[in-house]
Structure formats: C-alpha cells, structure tokens
Amino acid sequence: MELTPDVAEKVLAEQPFSVLLGARLTAFGDGGATLELDIRPELLQQNGFLHGGVLGYAADNAITFAAGTALGPEVLTGGFTISYLRPARGVRLRAEAKVAHAGSRQATCTCELSTVDEAGSARVCAIAQGTVLAVRR
Incomplete structure (x- = not known):
C-alpha cells in the first residue's frame, strides 16, 4: 500500500499520543513531511521552554512520515539523534523532515525543528537525523 496524504492523515489520527499533543501534518509527499503542533503551557519544562521530549517526539514522527513517502505506511523508527541548538x-x-537516502527496506532522513x-x-531550535525501517508482514 502506498502512503498517500490521506492515509498519512489517518495514521496520525490513530496515534493517541499525537492526538494528545495536537500534532498535525501540514505537508506530506515528495520525500518529505512537516509536522506541527501548538506550544501550550503543559508542554513546557521548568524554565518555560518547550520540553526536549516534545522536540524528540516531533523529530521522530516527522522523520518516520518522511520515510513513509519512500517505504510505504508500514515503517518503524530504527533510531534517531537530535541536537538541541537553542531553547525552544x-x-x-514545526518539524520538517526529508529523505536523504532510501533503499527498499531502510531510509535515512534529516529533520529541522x-x-x-506570533509574528510568523x-x-x-534543533536538528535531527534518523533511520527508518520498512516492516514487512
């Protein structure tokens, strides 16, 4: 099955944690995916910045959706790294991920967060790179 924008939206809506965070796909296709979420007080850490775990979630999920454009909908994260550049x-x-390389079973993606x-x-605030694996059942 091909991962179309409609299928990607459905997959995101079926992820309870993504729904809890209010994540949405704002771009999908052509080797990339953009995930966005509103920054709310309950997502902040003790110093008033967006919690690093939320940034990690956004990188992981955006990378996985981007890889899905190349590998299809049955994918799992094999691993990722994230570098926090400044407080968020x-x-x-906004997490913008792109496929850097894809084979038939694995894709490597980059993500800029x-x-x-308020002015737009x-x-x-962070960059990430990840490897995503195709799940064959």
Whole structure:
C-alpha cells in the first residue's frame, strides 16, 4: 500500500499520543513531511521552554512520515539523534523532515525543528537525523 496524504492523515489520527499533543501534518509527499503542533503551557519544562521530549517526539514522527513517502505506511523508527541548538519558545513547533537516502527496506532522513513566534518568524531550535525501517508482514 502506498502512503498517500490521506492515509498519512489517518495514521496520525490513530496515534493517541499525537492526538494528545495536537500534532498535525501540514505537508506530506515528495520525500518529505512537516509536522506541527501548538506550544501550550503543559508542554513546557521548568524554565518555560518547550520540553526536549516534545522536540524528540516531533523529530521522530516527522522523520518516520518522511520515510513513509519512500517505504510505504508500514515503517518503524530504527533510531534517531537530535541536537538541541537553542531553547525552544514560541507559539508553534514545526518539524520538517526529508529523505536523504532510501533503499527498499531502510531510509535515512534529516529533520529541522523550528519554533514560530506570533509574528510568523521561524527560528531553528534543533536538528535531527534518523533511520527508518520498512516492516514487512
């Protein structure tokens, strides 16, 4: 089965944690995926910045959706790394992932995470790279 934008939206809606965070796909296809979520007080850490775990979630899921454009809908994260560049603050988090290389069973993707302020200006706060594996049943 091919992972179309409609199927991707359905997959995201079936992830309880994604629903809890209010994540949405704002772009999907052509080797990439963009995931966004609104920054709310309950997602912050003790210093008022977006919690690193939320950034990790967004990178992981955006990378997996991007890989799905190349591998199909049956995929799992094999691993990822994230580098936090600056504290994340703003009104929205955007995770833009792209396939760097894909074979028939594995894809490697990159992801740039940015926060968007009330004026609409984006600022990169983290970068990530991950490997995604096709699940063959």
